[in-house]
Amino acid sequence: MPNEYDVIVVGSGIAGLFCANALLDQGKKVLLLEQHHMPGGYCTSIQRKGMTFDVGAHLIGSLGNPRTPVGRLIQQWELPVEFIRCNKLEKVHFPGLTIHFPACWEEFQATVASFFPDEAENLKKFWADLRKVMRSYLRPVEGNRMVEELHGQTYGEFLDVYFKSTKLKGILSSLYGYVGLAPNQISLFAMASMLGSYLIDGTYYVKGGSQKLSNALARRFKQAGGVLKYKEKVDNLLIENQRVVGVNSIPSGNFWANQVVYNGNLHQVLPAAQGGDYLLNIINQKPFHPHRNSVKLFSMYFGLRISEQELRRIQGFHFADFDLDQPENLLLYLAAPSLENKELSPKGTQILIANLPLRGESAELKFWSPENKAKFEKQVNEVLNKLSPGFAQRIVFQEGATPKTFFRYTCNDEGSVYGWAKTPEQMWVNPITKVGGLSQVGHWSYPGCGIAAVAVSGIHTAAQLSRT
Incomplete structure (x- = not known):
């Protein structure tokens, strides 16, 4: 049948690009559809007066480190992308105090400790326990004791266990702008993941702008046999026997597949689908799908x-x-x-x-x-x-x-930056939905927000699909 594929990936943001490339490595026939005229989503750059502006992504954690899963794939795929390793994160400015944090786990700890020598013992225990949270987050959720114990906790609640000082807790939370949610709202695991990505795995810029990474992934996908179509707006999912079997895209029409991977908010397309109300009810049942934007x-x-x-x-x-x-x-x-x-x-x-x-x-x-x-x-x-x-x-x-x-x-709802807000209630969305033939990647699903996390979501979803 024409227009028939093993997998259709909707959206060529970073999660979609990593997922589509990983699926090709499994020997799948993959179609990647993108509503814009170029790939990248928030890893898009614009040119103005000889200057290159990244629309969304600036500092990126872990991708330039070949010891991380994403970094290994970038190296394995021989992507022609250079990364600039940064020794510093952003400065943080409080009234009367400015700190320029090192992009290094041990040096970051030493910087905080230099302001609070009387908190040395509490800080030591805090860092040790936070490191355990970081490690547990990298392991599967099922049977993960630390995730079971702390999945409902915010980063602010975690801080309260160790400290009373508002100033100290403020400094320890001051990089929350990278994930966009205040410490009393952000999931402990989302904050820990971000800090680990930058401070342990390394902090990087894509040399020449983030569009170079997106273009390299798109080029590799096409060279490896994938089909990439731009200016294709998916407005409907095709459903048979309560299972997703393809998509309708404007202007090309219907495409069919055994699996559809959606890099976006499913609420935008399911209501238009025949039988979509039934499927939307399934997805809306907690804990399958959240509703608060970032x-x-x-x-x-x-x-x-x-x-x-x-x-x-x-x-x-x-x-x-x-x-x-x-x-x-x-x-x-x-x-x-x-x-x-x-x-x-x-x-x-x-x-x-x-x-x-x-x-x-x-x-x-x-x-x-x-x-x-x-x-x-x-x-x-x-x-x-x-x-x-x-x-x-x-x-x-x-x-x-x-x-x-x-x-x-x-196409993020209301122009939100990170898809769903990563509150404890919305943190654990399984990429493989309860609807047959339908998966979700990106900051709409586990493991979270940020370029490194959505790349991981794409890789993990491709791996899960290979087992289902």
Whole structure:
């Protein structure tokens, strides 16, 4: 039958790309469908005035390390991608205190300990127990005693076991901006996974921008015999006898397969499917599917003529207070990738990406009229001029991106950054759904959010499908 495959993967974000390539290694006939005109999702880059801006991904944990499962595959597949190893994470700025954390597990611990010598014993036990959580997260969930004991705990609750100091807990939580949820809301395992990825497996930039990784994975997929179609919007799942047997895509029509792997929110397509209401009811039953979206951002991309010294001074996470259980205390995240990834901008210029977390009505797509976008652009510029007097005179280029922009690149609900919010209740979504022939990858399923985690989800799902 024409248009018939072993597996259809919907969405060529990083999870879809890793899953599709891993399925090819099993000898499967694989079709990869992408609604955009290029691969990558949040690993997409745009070109402006000779500068390369990563739309979403900046620092990436573990992918450049050949000792990790994802790093080994990148090496095995001989992807023509270079990684830049970083010795530092972002700075964190509190009132009266700025810390530039090393991207190293032991040095990170030493940095925290230097501020709190009286907490040495509590810190020692905390680090040891957090390391156990990190290790347990890498093992299968079934029969995992630590996961069984702590799966419902937040990172904030874990901190409360060891410490009373709001300042210390704030510093230990200050990188939560990488996962987008305050410590009293984020799953302990999601936070531990992020810290382990950066501090133990290594922190990297993709040299020349994250699009190079996405393009290399897409090229390898096609060269290995996969079929990749762009500008294909999957709007419906094909269902027979309460089992998914293919997809309907605009403009090409129906494609058929034994398995469909969906890198997105299934709520967007199941209601349109014949029998979709029945299947949606199955997926909606806890603990099969969550409903709360992750953080939304307003981002501004700046090309600047600014000194490295000044850019290093202001980059990082800016907080209003040490009490990070209050989400409004994260004011702004300033990423400056060209400081290390120098191919991104011409000599004499730098890149700054300002990310403003959104709350209330501004977190809804309907809020984003041209007038409201202009107001937020003005607000971000005013903040940056206060942080760095004369900032406005250094601007070569600027462009704003709303949740509507991110929705256009990824189809994430309301333009959310990490799919489902990684709360304890929403952390453990099995990629293999309860619906026959249907799986889910990416930050919509286990093991979580972030580029390294979604790559792992793609690899794990491909492995699970080989056994079913």
